[in-house]
Amino acid sequence: MTRRQRASLYARLSVAADAGNMSLDGMIADMRALCDREGLEVLEPIHVDDGKSGGFRDRDEFQAWLDDARQGRCDVLVNPVTDRLTREGLNVAASILDVVEGKDPATGRPAHRPVRLVDCNGLDSLHGDGFRFRFVIQAEVGRAERERIRQRSRDRARRLRQAGRWGGGTPPFGYRAVPNQELNDEGQPRGWVLAIEPEEAKHVRAAAEALLLADPVPLTRIARRLNAAGVKPRRAKEWTRQTLTKVLTGDHIMGRSVSNGHPVRDDEGNILTPWPAILTPAEVMAIRATLAPNPDAPYSGGRRPARLLSTLLSCSGCGDTLQVFQRKSRTQNPEPQIGYRCATRSQGGTCESPVSVSAVQAETIVTDRYLSAVSAMPMIVERTIVSDVNELATVEAEIRSTVADLATHADTETFAKLQRLQARREELSSGEPTWRTEMVATGKTMGDYWRGALVDDRRELLADAFQEITVLPGQRGRKIVDPERIQTVWREDSHSNDYA
Template sequence: MSQRAALYARVSTARQEQEQTVASQLEALENAATAMGLTVPAERRYIDDGISGARLDRPGLDALRDAAADGLIDVVLVHAPDRLARNYVHQVVLVEELTNRGVHVHFVECPATERAEDRLLVQMQGIIAEYERAKIMERTRRGRIHKLRAGQMLPYSSVARYGYPIERSADGLRRTVVIDEVEAQHVRAMYRWVREEDLSSRAVARRLNAQGIRPRRAARWTEGRVYGVLTDPTYTGMATYGRRMSVEPARPKKPGSYRKHLKSSSRFRPKQEWLIIPVPPIVDEKEQAEVRAILARHRWQAPRHLKYDYLLRSLVVCGECGWRMEGHRQAPRSGVPYEYFYHGCRRRLAEVRGHDKRCKAKYIRRDELDAVVWDALVSWIQPPEMLLQEAEAWRSSRAGEDQSRRDRARLESAERKLQTHVERLVDAYQAGAISVEELKARRDRRRAPPRSSCCRGAPRATYPEARRADF
């Protein structure tokens, strides 16, 4: 009986996706499968394009794990361990889970056997790759900050803010930021419309689109782009670097969907961490301060502001496109002498939100939706048996959470100790203080079963699922 094979390939960035890196991985995997006498059907090719390997919730990887759980595959071919996961702990979790499902994981670049030396090589490659990646990121960050402070680098990677093109010197070694007078006139017009006509950022975006004025790298202006121009200190002559940092979104715009980047949101860093680089100003600080005050007043007076009560705020999801719906207020007007509140999809205003298509989902009245949800909750909690069952389930879940918290703490402690040990070994190896044989000997002395050291008490059959839920 022939083995049922599958392929898994992944690239981290959209640039790698455009450069056909996935195609090269698939070609190498198919050649390896042919050499092993395996046939891989089209439905068993799992690919994650442009998704970071630092996270485990990837659509292709989840499909692979589900197929393994259903017993549909016997062997999976991966180009290298870092294609399966960037984090060494994640690699161990995935390989152990697939192995427990009866699936053999075959790495094309470094095929592992049952020999202890081969397993050591794969493990050391994964740990060293993670260590070097962290070191490269830190050195790149420090080098970029040093060049910015020395004036050898601009605060923009390739594209400057709207109104500020970048000019290169004749030899191509130096770059300077100048003012584009045509775009600068549009920027000044935005500020003038807000100060003199009291327009909102959404109204400014609509006017720019109606006049046929396009941003530099998009088809139309959106309220977010306009708000950025009206509040960015760059336009007052103070370009900033490191003003924002990437974070995981607390409330994703499209809950339940896969995100290519785990930290797909951002937040401001403390002002003392910003780097200020002087550039030619387009407006003065007084004008921007007035505009900021007007926008703050608009935000307070907006119909969707928090001063109105919505029982299901940020919990209603559009059934058409899956995006979160916003709370809105309809003020009294001709024909409707009363106000009412409703939930609307974010994608209905496609022309100022940057979407290609307008969502056709209808508005939902707040009072009607609240009544339906409230009646369902009341009917659900009225029977005393239901309350007793929920109380018992809550106590059980708290006990399980406490155990999971302790297991996670042990796992994180073991990971920190392992990272420290690996850094010391790598430094000693790079300095020539120890050899490969001594590395193996030290590894054998410190070798301990991971279950007993950091996950004691977890049943072996359910351990992969528990680890999958944690990550």
């Protein structure tokens, strides 16, 4: 008895598949009917890529379908419509033909038994040259159709941006998509626009103000503040230097619409600002300058301090800074003992009376002493105001955009435009953003701020408040640290008279 040929079936539903598309059940039914007419045995399971784009060849079930032929598990490859196998055109069509003809794609030599390829529209590899011509043409038709769809999507998004509307997708951090207040003839909103998300915008402003201080807060610390507050970025799991930099230096934050990394312009070449700005162009320009790499600047990685009093405690015997140490407990308590100690002798120096102290107890004493003096005081922060030199900021944006254009349009006109912009920047250089600072009440008390602050922010408050924190020798064998062992000297500019 002759063995029935085995057929491996494959169907693909595109990302945009809906009720108007060919149904999966319908495609499978058509392929089974074809196999019944041809007397083919259907291999199970049937390979289906649901919601996968034909523009990529690394679809799991598509590769498994071809592997059925490569590994000799089937004699016939069946699909509903051949031009849906791939949207890459000749590139993938050639690789499929190699599988059908049993060739090694690297050498062209025979690698496995040839198979038959057939679809429900009458395409059949048994038809010789006619099949090859039709197969290649259909593959290219599929590629061209995909390119037309992509171009229509790009054109639609560009038109929406030029009309001041949001084209869809995830809104940038600090904004939310809302229905347009402008209505069409049917009384429906004309698409969507971006509006400021107040809570997120507040965090953007706070991060910008921290970077615009005379002594900028390290970017990594700002990211840790956001993570500690439970603020989530749009796509990443948590804030990093990179995600925060993109938000603070991007064009979206200035209310600008962006396409392919460049600000969208009107017919006269002006940059469009269709939604409200969170930061001004001058502020963004100043932040970009602050974050620009500077090989001559001292390293300030913003690393988290090991403990609250790291580098703040000094030894009464030699004046050197105490270092954090950890050792195993000598009692049944499995928790290690963490403290601060003088390391002068271990480093070859001389100290007449080296000291050590429990980290937890020392931190509690200093914290209580600090908060008892300042907890009820209003929290006042320094805020930097950047003058809004909009033209200079706009010229800088134009220069960046023109330099990027040179990669694809390195012609005389583009070079001339760059030269004009650079000349204009020189003219405006005397009007670079000016900075001024002011002290602003936050509406919180120092105690409120302390309770929500990171360890490094708390440590900075202590460093600003105390000129010296000196640890005196303790009594041998005593487990409780005497508060008198820790001597503190308030800074003269920290309102010490008010604290007393």
